[in-house]
Amino acid sequence: MTVIIAFLANILVAIAKTVAAVLTSSASMVAEAAHSWADAGNEIFLLIADRRGAREKDERHPLGYGRAAFVWSLIAAFGIFTAGSIVSIMHGVQELSETGPVESPAVAYAVLGIAFVLEGASFTQAMVKSRRLARERGSSTWDYVLDTSDTTLRAVFFEDMAALIGLVLAAGAIAMHQITEVAAWDAVGSILVGILLGVVAIILIGRNIAFLVGSNASPALRDRVGRALLGSPQIQRLTYLHIEYVGPNRLFIVAEVDLAGDAREHDVARRLREIEQQIEAHPVVETVVLSLSVDDEESLVFGAAAGAPAGAGTGTGAGAPAQP
Template sequence: MRQPQNGRDDQAGATLRTVVTAVVANLLVALAKGVAALITGSAALWAETLHSIADTGNEVLLFIGVHRSKKKEDPRHPFGYGQERYFWALLAALGIFVLGGVLSIGEGVRSLLRPEPLVSPWIGVVVLVAAACFEGYSWRVARRQVLTRARELDRTILEHLARGSDPATSTVYLEDSAALVGIALALAALVLQLLTGWRASDGLASVCIGLLLITVALRLARRSKSLLIDEAAPEDVVRPIREAIVRHGWIAHVPALEVIFVGPGQLLVIVRVAPVPAACAAPAHELVGQVDRLRDELLHMPAVTEVAVTVEDARG
């Protein structure tokens, strides 16, 4: 008996809404930034255009991952397709690194080596302010989902970003956070050049935006890699499962308990239990019934999708 799908479907639906919101916002922002970059010739605006293009493409990858992860389990994938999200999130992180980070740094270096005066820089200022509004809305949607999930698990946002099993929402949240910082850097560069005429500010801003994106990409890639290789659940997830097991009076102790992520909000529980002597002396069918009841109880816990219980001799 597996855990009902409703909770995971609701979570996937919320993630899908977050990703779609981010795709629409970044597509509009990328178009506006691209036009402004063509008019002004600003390296920082070109970096921000690349940033938004990368974010749009990456969020399409996340959309694919969320959609494919909703497929039901089958004989070839007995635990379902939840890890699809980890694979597509890893591709998204690589996209941020190459399209956003490396190309932005390259554009910044080019601008530093051959600085050029800006044309109609106020157009860039207006576009960046408008972009901040779109990005800010997408960021609020992603933050609300991250915060809701963090509160459910009694975590801070930073703790949830480090321990959470849904890379899609975390990726959107961190991308949008980086986007707001990048807009601030580009805006500061334009205003500084307007006020002082210092042309190098534009190239420096582009390099800083690239370094920011590389930092975010490495953070996301490391998290996706950990989840792809069947990372154990953190202690705040394992603790209630262990407490539920030891409450059973027929269990003397728990020699081993493994709780592993097999998808966003999906846990595989593998437990070895040693029964008390009285349970060992009882008829075999009674012990089997106790094990079945333990397994059913664990399967009804949040996020638990499969449970394997092994009984070992308490005298061993």
């Protein structure tokens, strides 16, 4: 729903900005039109990312298709950089030497104002969702948006934020053009919008690459997962834990555990598989692999368990490792 709202808003805004750019001959409006068309196109990639990433795992992809979401989101980020940033900067540089008066500035201001309302509505929806999820995880909204594996939410958040800032820059550039009667201000506005889009694109590209090459979970999530595993009455201690994102809000967990009791090998194998199935029942866990610890390996401790004896449970249950 977040992507669909952003897509509809960007289509309406892109059409309005294009008409305004033709009527006003403003370089800043051209940059804003390119920005909105790039955002609208990117929402299509984000919709594809959601659909492809949600496919169920199979024999060819035992860890699922979640990373496809990072690939398509990466393509969308490159779209912002090429269709938005580069076009805006190049057009602004060209207009520096070929500047002309902005015609009918009232039209530009009206379109920018309407666009601000539409983009603001989309951004508010993304902000509300981000704040709620950040609060659930005990994090700030900014840190959550940067660190979350939900690449679609991050893209919409940053695109809408950049859109609002870009509208202010464009309006300011046109206003400075009118106040100073220096036409170059309009071209400068186009360049500034392009630079803004470039920064946003680089942030999104960097985050998607990080998840594609294999991003480990945050220390906070590692701590929650570790305490959840130790909360199982069947797990006495934990000596190794690896958590990796294999898609938006999808985890691959590998752990070495020491089971309570001294059962036979056949019974131990069955118990391990039962625990794995319990953990995999959690909606954020794609796959979990458990193996037995060696006696002389050091036990891992997590959070409140750091001050307790090794293997002390937390009561959270192995089936609920926590949201990423």
